[in-house]
Amino acid sequence: MKKNRIILTAVLWAAVCQILLAGDMTFQLSLKQPGNDARSWQLREQAVGRLSADGLADRITISYDEQKWTPTVASENMTLLIVTVQARETVYFNLGVTLPTGFKTDDCDFYLPGFWYHKNLRSPREAPSFHTSKSWNVREDRLSSPLTGVFNAAEGRSVSVLRDHELNELNELKKRPNGLSDALTTHQEGEVIVSGYTSLGYVGFDNESGRAALTFGYPYVESPRRYIRKLTLINPITAFAKIEKGEKMELRWIIRYDQTKDFGEFVASTWQHCMNELKPQPLQPLFTPEETKAQLANYFRKAYVDEYPLKYHSGHGLRIDDCKPVDHVQLGFCGRVLLNGFNALEYGEQTGDAELVRMGNAIFDSWLEHGFTARGYFKEDMHIWGGIPADKDIVHSIRQQSEAVYAVLHYLRYEKQHGRKHKEWEQKMRRLLDNMLMLLKDDGHYARKFRDDDSDVDASGGSTPSATSTLVMGYKYFGDKRYLTAAKRTVDYLEREIISKSDYFSSTLDANCEDKEAAISAVTATYYLAMMTKGKECQRYTDLCRKAAYFALSWYYLWDVPFAQGQMLGDLGFKSRGWSNVSVENNHVDVFVFELAHIVKWLAQETGQQRFAQIYDVIRSSLTQLLPTADRLCGIGVPGFNPEVVQHTQWDYGRNGKGFYNDIFAPGWTVASLWELLTPERTVGFLTGK
Helix, strand or coil: CCCCCECECCHHHHHHHHHHHHHHCEEEEEECCCCCCCEEEECEEEECCEEECCCCCCCEEEEEEEEECCCCECEEEEEEEEEEEEECCCEEEEEEEEEEEEEEHHHEEEEECCCEEECCCCCCCCCCCCCCCCCEEEEHHHCCCCEEEEEECCCCEEEEEEECCCCCCCCCCCCCCCCCCCCCCCCCCEEEECCCCCCCCEEEEECCCCEEEEEEEECCEEECCEEEECCEEECCEEEEEEECCCCEEEEEEEEEEEECCCHHHHHHHHHHHHHHHHCCCCCCCCCCHHHHHHHHHHHHHHCEECCCCCCEECCCCEECCCCCCCCEEECCCCCCHHHHHHHHHHHHHHHCCHHHHHHHHHHHHHHHHHCECCCCCECCEEEHHHCCCCHHHCEEEHHHHHHHHHHHHHHHHHHHHCCCCCHHHHHHHHHHHHHHHHHCCCCCCCCCEEECCCCEEECCCCCCHHHHHHHHHHHHHHCCHHHHHHHHHHHHHHHHHHHCCCCCECCCCCCCCEEHHHHHHHHHHHHHHHHHCCHHHHHHHHHHHHHHHHHHHCCECCCCCCCCCCCHHHHCCCCCCCCEECECCCCCEECCCCCHHHHHHHHHHHHCCHHHHHHHHHHHHHCCCCCCECCECCCCCCCCCCCCCEECCCCECCCCCCCEECCEECHHHHHHHHHHHCCCHHHHHHHHCC
């Protein structure tokens, strides 16, 4: 049995915890007879640790035990709650628990890792947020850790509940499969009976009384609405699990009380707690980095399009079944055209593949000739079959402009190292970087989207850190201190408005909400400046990088969600640990990592926090699991076209659902992300000059 690891120094807080656990925790049991509506009971404690209600004693019994653990950290208190369900007759049940905190809702922010931050008010009301309801319950597999938490900003106190998915040692009939498991249902809403054994429960929070309570139970409930696809909420669902006469099963949750300075520290502390308890281990990779790149290079060969003035690898809007190139060109974000062009060129020269070298050079030559507006900005997004759009019709994003400059500067450095100079490219980059200096707002932020005449389309500053690393690279390549000064101004804004408020949002281009990529951009931005500075200034940027890293890593799965038989991902043996949710709006996992992994490894060295090194090992070993090869296509039509929308929970873009991919995907960025993961020396070499 696990033992207590944490204890509070504050006697009053410890006393409050005991009162809450012993006196106020409530249990609700619902039983369903097939064909009838379920009936619910509020359970009462009839003896110490024994719960029941009128009419239940002959059908099912519920007992619970609270076990304190051995203290190791003096700022917390943890209890293991064990609930035992024993059937006197075969029944279909759902058990819910409510843990009041005593906190005023108005003083609180909430946390469901990889899904809910603060009150999700950056998200539209069509996605889960306080706009729609102040109380929510969600399936555990939506979350990067199966945890619900609340932070009281007025008092600096928090409560969290983490599901403990230990094997069911009390299963007397031995009918449960070993480990995590899931089962299908026939309906998406209402009262449903799962078709077999599922280990999935739910977590959430309840604020109906104006006081925050945490909710959790088994099997899953999703309420008051269920989020099934992008900006689509439907009616709630309550699942019922079958337990046969004479069978026992055990359910476990770790209840944790903590004290932290702010919401950001609460997320960081909770992430460390989840690492301690879930203990994600690296996988045995199916391929070496060299073997992975050899497979990904097939994307360069098969996705190349040269029939238009602009050459590119088709990376956006392809079908998974045939992966045929299309005319939609997105320079950055989903397509990463110039970065993939450079990857093809560099890899072609490394391996003696003249075809890849020709493709890479053709891409850069075509964008130099046709890819800029008269003002000196890149043309970013087009359906090129209809022609290259006129300057006046283009909307730019600071993210895509920055991603393109990033790729070109890597290309120019590489070319210079090989004795090849490109003065016209350098002139283009100087002009664009100078444009970025003019775009910078007085407070240090960049508009998310703008027109070619520099007027704002979306003035919000959530994408600002995507420009920071590009400015630092401009300083390093051209030696112009104006670019470094501008980069530092952006991080002043980043510290003041994003990191200090733990408010990472609006970095991704197809959603405007709380998202992982905003946190990763903040990590990358502060890392680049840490590499360019010394002493106290370097320490400041390192500290900011560490704070942002906890938020970024909170999106990455620390456990393996279960799949039902017949759901392809489960049948392939897919492990979700090391993969990450995308955003509140887009609730699927993907391989978006780029430079984050090697920065996290660097943080482990700089800070001595070994959990960073541990999660680096998990991420690096995990993200190539679904790499399509000729003898293991993983549901993709062509080898090397790494999947994008990996649907690991009951959410989809409209096609296929959990355990499969959407029918349309964007492999351009997935190839670029994995390539960066497997090329950690590239950025370090650029920044250090080695």
